[in-house]
Every structure is written in C-alpha cells, then in structure tokens.
Amino acid sequence: MESLEKEAAVALDYLSRISKEAEKAFDEFLPSEKDRPCRLHEAMRYSMFAGGKRLRPALVRAAFDMFGGKGESVRYAMSALEMLHTFSLIHDDLPCIDDDDFRRGKPTSHKQFGEATAVMAGDALCILAFEMMGKTGNAKAIEILAHLLGTFGMIGGEMTDIECEGKQVDLEIVDYIHYHKTAALIEASLEVGARLANASEEEVKAIRDYGRSIGLAFQIVDDILDIVSTTEELGKDAGSDIEKGKATYPALVGLEKSRERARELYEESIKALDSLKQDTEILRSIAAFIITRVK
C-alpha cells in the first residue's frame, strides 16, 4: 500500500495544478453575474466554484496531453465536463430527487437560490457545456459525450438509482447503476480528451477501459466513505445512503468485500493501459489516488 500512496501523491500534485488551470477557464467561460439574468448566473457560478477535486477536467487534460493534443480546444472540453458534472449534482440534490441540503460543506443550490433557479441553473450548465463542446469543432466527440451522458449513460444510472431506493436489488443492478451513474462520465472525460488529440480508435478503446474501471472503483470508494466517514469529513451528510436505502456495494457485500472489489478494479485499470505506448504515469497515479482515498 505504501508505494500506492507514493503514486497517489503524484496525482494529488497533478490535480492541484490542473484544478487551478480549470478554474481559470471556468471563470472565463461562465457568464458574468453582472449580465441578465444575474441571479441565474450567480447560481451557476456558486455551484461551479463550490470546490471539488476537478477530477473530470483533469482526466480530459491528461488524455489530451498524453496523446499529443495541441491548442485551445482542451480548455473548452475541461470546462464542459465539469459543467455537466455540476449540472447533475444540482438536479440530484433537488427536493424531488435526493433532497440534500448540503454539498461540499455548503447549502445546495435549491437551498441557496430556491428550487426554480436550481432547476434552471442545472439546465443552463448542461446547455453551456454543449456550447463549449461546439467550440471544439469536434461533432463526433459531442455525439459520444451526449450518449454517455443520456439515458444509456449517466441519466439512466441516476434514474435507476432513484427507482431502486428501498428495494431489494442484486449485484447486476448495482453494477449497472455504478457504471452508468458515475463511470460513464469519467469514461467520457477521457474519451473526449483523447478524441480532441486525434487518438486512434485502439487508443480510445484502451483509455475507455481504463476509465470504466477507475469510475467503478471511484463509486465503490464513495459508498465506503459514506459509511466510514463523519459528515464533517465528507462535507455532506454521512450515512445518507443507508438512510435512503440506496443500492450500494457495501450494503450488498459488506465493507471488506467492497474494498477487495475496488482493489481488483484498480488492477484492471492499470492493465487496460498496457497496450498504450504513451507515458501513462499520470493516469496510473490517478487510479492509485482513487483507491487510496479510503484506508
């Protein structure tokens, strides 16, 4: 585990550096609070600047650089992926969905601005993300991103997650939910970065396989953290998965087996990178970072 933590430290450095670059881009591309409709723009910025690791922008950047991408398009894509992630969080937190009051230690959008503005702020971030993607000039990347985001991707996972609350489910459903709710957008971040750098189809496939594995690991680790952490550590209500009867790995197979499964997924993610001739250090370190978030 010690060498994994050394690797994770590389990722932490990288994430810290890229999050600064990403936040500069968000500030440039998000509409000003001085422009009409001011309050909506304020709500968009509030959620975009509420913190977070900026993992998705970092994955876009890492894939783009690894495959030798050049130019400005990556900054649009980094912003788009974080906008899409933020849109999904704002809508998930709504009273009619997860009904969460806190996110990253701050009141959720609807608590701060009211429900109507929160719905609209989510919508607006989703739409702005596609405007940013339009600016990359890569229609194929847009098609794939939207597919991985829609009902056969993230939205499908969220919907199934809601539908399964309080119900008895099996591992197949939990895997379906995890893959769609979380891994799909992580996979999309890597694929968009790779495609903007004109990676080959084989390279895209390898990086998607890596993305799927770290995405699944990420969600399992999240579910473990929900059980073993305090609310203060999480910045949101700890233990809320159990309270809501969410379909999670720990609920189904226990903490120990969940840790094992996350570790397996880590190994699979590293293996997926084998076929690539590029320098995969950053991606390997990010996989290590994900797995070491939980002791």
Added chain:
Amino acid sequence: MESLEKEAAVALDYLSRISKEAEKAFDEFLPSEKDRPCRLHEAMRYSMFAGGKRLRPALVRAAFDMFGGKGESVRYAMSALEMLHTFSLIHDDLPCIDDDDFRRGKPTSHKQFGEATAVMAGDALCILAFEMMGKTGNAKAIEILAHLLGTFGMIGGEMTDIECEGKQVDLEIVDYIHYHKTAALIEASLEVGARLANASEEEVKAIRDYGRSIGLAFQIVDDILDIVSTTEELGKDAGSDIEKGKATYPALVGLEKSRERARELYEESIKALDSLKQDTEILRSIAAFIITRVK
C-alpha cells in the same frame, strides 16, 4: 385578411405533411420504452407525442430545403429542435416553476410520472437533442444552437419571465422576455436548417431576422389567445397569464395594440426575406399562419 388566410392554408398543409415526417423521425430516434430505464423512456415519449404543431421541425426543414440542403442530417436536426422545445415545456410546467397541470389537453409530465421523472425526462431530452446534433457533424451549428438556448437565449428568457411575475414591468422587459423565451429557439431552428444546407452568412442573417420577427409575433399571439380563448380551445388553462401576473403584451398595452404589433412584426418578417433569391413561399405562408391564429 382574406389573402393572408389563403397563405396560411399553404402553411397548414405544409405543417401537416412535415409533422408526419418529423414524428416518424422522433419514433426512430427516441429510446424504446422496453429499454432500461423504461419509465423514463416512456415519459420522454409521452411528452414528445403529446401533439403540437411541430413548428420548429418544420422551420428546420423549410430552411434546409430552401437553401438546397441534401441528406439525412436534417432529420436529426428536426428531432433535436422538437426535443429541446419539449424539454423546456416539461421543466416550465414543474410545480416549482409554472406549476401547470395540463398541456395540450393532457396531464403534464410531473402529473403523469411524478416530479423526479419529469426533471429527468427534460434533462434526457435536452441531452439527446445534442446527441442528434452531434450526428449532423456540424459543430458550428451546435455552438450557435446552444447559445440561443442558454442564458443568453431561451433559458435567460424563462428565468426573467419567472422573476418578473407579479411585478410592474415595462415594454423593454417584455420584449426581452419574448425574444429570449420564444423567438430565440425559432430563430435557431431556421439557422440550424440553413447552416446544415451550407447557406452563406448573408443568407443566414436574413433568415434569422425573419425568425426573430415571427418568433416575437408568435408569442404576442399566444398571449392574446390566452385571454380570448377557452381552456378547451387551448388544451391548457386559459387566462393563466393574468392569474400568475405574467409580463405580457396585452397586459401592458391592451388587446388592440397587441394585434397591431403582431401585424407589424408580420410585415417585418416578410421584408427580411426580400434579400433572398430562393423561393420563400413556405416561409411567407408560415408567417401568415402565425398571424392568423388569432382573429
């Protein structure tokens, strides 16, 4: 007025023909109710097939054909524009926004499927629209569409509309709301159709000017109809604008002046087409149709 009604009849024929083509495309592109998440797919189809004139797809098709467009991309764009329109209606009807129970004579999405599914169905239609647009291969059209849809377009108009409810507003604000809430997406339909047909920048400008005028006329006519029609005729609650204290033309300047303004906008829309050498019969007839919806 008689010749206008003759022209409007041409548009009615056209709309009836194109709506059949459009609905065939929707059925082909919308996910099946048999695929997971089934209920979400059902909700998407429910709202997409709840009727309506299919004005936006018809405008996409009319502009595309007029500028000599060829190929399948127009079917994706026609579907995308109707999905975006439907997404905006579903979210607008939500309890936290307009709180409407009926739309086109049927229960609104949240009444039929519950609020969580309605939020998600709107999100999913918006995202699927961009997947369709990705399939057109035209990233520039996507960028422009998203811009006209976002906070400097449709969403901006809706947000301001909500914020102004029950407040004293002036004509400048009403024009801002009308242009953004309604005209922007109508303009976008025409511009997307024109761009997919590789129209020149001058041609795009002319058709956008036309679109802005018919879009503004459309909203004024809608507001007049809300006052002079019965609930049965409208398929939604008549008189709801007054009840909610909405900022409308009739509320500000009265019915007669509103009719005059709509007529002026009609004239402006026809004038905008002057510079085009293409056959503009369909577009002229659609303008006439919009203005003759109200006697």
